[in-house]
Amino acid sequence: MNTDLMINRGIIKYNGNAFEEIDDVIANEYPLTIIVDGDEFATMVCTPDHLDELVIGFLASEGIIRAIEDIAALSINEDRGFAYVELVQKQTMSKDFFSKRFIGSCCGKSRQFYLHNDVKTAKTFMKQIEISVSQCFNLMTKMQEQSTAFQLTGGLHNASLCTKDQVLLSRSDIGRHNALDKIYGYCLKNKLSITDMMIAFSGRISSEVLLKVSKIGVGIVLSKSAPTTLAVNLANDLGITAIGFVRGQSLNVYSHPERIVS
Known part of the structure; x- marks a missing residue:
């Protein structure tokens, strides 16, 4: 067990009939x-x-x-x-x-909500890449299969850097944005080319998450959860395909659907 991610603690559990002392696994903070x-x-x-x-x-x-x-x-x-x-x-x-906060002159555009550092670092994705629906399902399944720490603790977010067909790198953290920063840091530290790569993510696609994805430099983000309105606005502005509710055999495409093929 990775004790950096989680720690064993003795707790009292009520099992429906009585209290009992057990060992539980808790996310490390x-x-x-x-x-x-x-x-x-x-x-x-x-x-x-x-x-x-x-x-x-x-x-x-x-x-x-x-x-x-x-x-x-x-x-x-x-x-x-x-x-x-x-x-x-x-x-x-x-x-x-x-x-x-940075207030831009682009009326009606979500970019007026950027902070000053976001103006400097957010990247617009211009590349023409495609991923199939079946590949989306496959990547989400693989990310979840590798999420052992979440399955044990229920208290961590997971992010994976992926090609169309495989998960290359996974990171976990109690903070969704931290998991993405770890991936970004790995890419910079190892000078990893991220051409044609994408992010699979366990949590909600908030505006902060969307901006992190943009700064990493990928053009597709997959999540089993929902996006927010500002995240969708930013995804449209920044050329990012945001895909949510990737569960079972269904998914929702919220921006730039031209990259998704059947």
């Missing part, structure tokens, strides 16, 4: 503070595995770095819950900049 060039940048609550990938992906998503070469040094003190990052070029903008 861990605070991690990121220090960039000596200044505290952010504290996140996460699942403490693949922390280097999480930090790299988070910094890229926030627009602090663009490539792994932008990081001069990265060290993590897991006992204290601190990640120390030194950049090749020192960050000049105040961290408050990254949480300020």
Whole structure:
């Protein structure tokens, strides 16, 4: 059992007739503070595995770095819950900049809801790729089969980087956005080409999730759950195909359906 993802704890369970003492598996929750060039940048609550990938992906998503070469040094003190990052070029903008809302001039477009860092880092997907309905079902099944930690704890989100036919990489976390940052960090750390790849996801497609998918640079996101209205608006704007409720033998296509073939 991966104790980074989950921990055994003794609990009291009522089974319908009586109380009993049993061992249960609980999702691991861990605070991690990121220090960039000596200044505290952010504290996140996460699942403490693949922390280097999480930090790299988070910094890229926030627009602090663009490539792994932008990081001069990265060290993590897991006992204290601190990640120390030194950049090749020192960050000049105040961290408050990254949480300020950007109001664009594009009336009626969802892009007016971007934060300033989202304006810098969101990518419009322009490639012509296709996936069949049967491939969508197959990828969702494979992602769920690999989600052992979720099945045991019921408390983790799962994200997978996929080709049309197979799951290449899966990450889990108590935060849906953290699972995506871990995938992004892996891609940057290993300089992985993501041409023609897609994301399979266990949770709701919120606007934050959709923007993370855009920043990673993929054009199709599959989920067994629902999208939100702003996520669908963003997907249409950013050229991303959002597919929800991939369950059994049915699915819903919410944006750019031209990529889905029967």
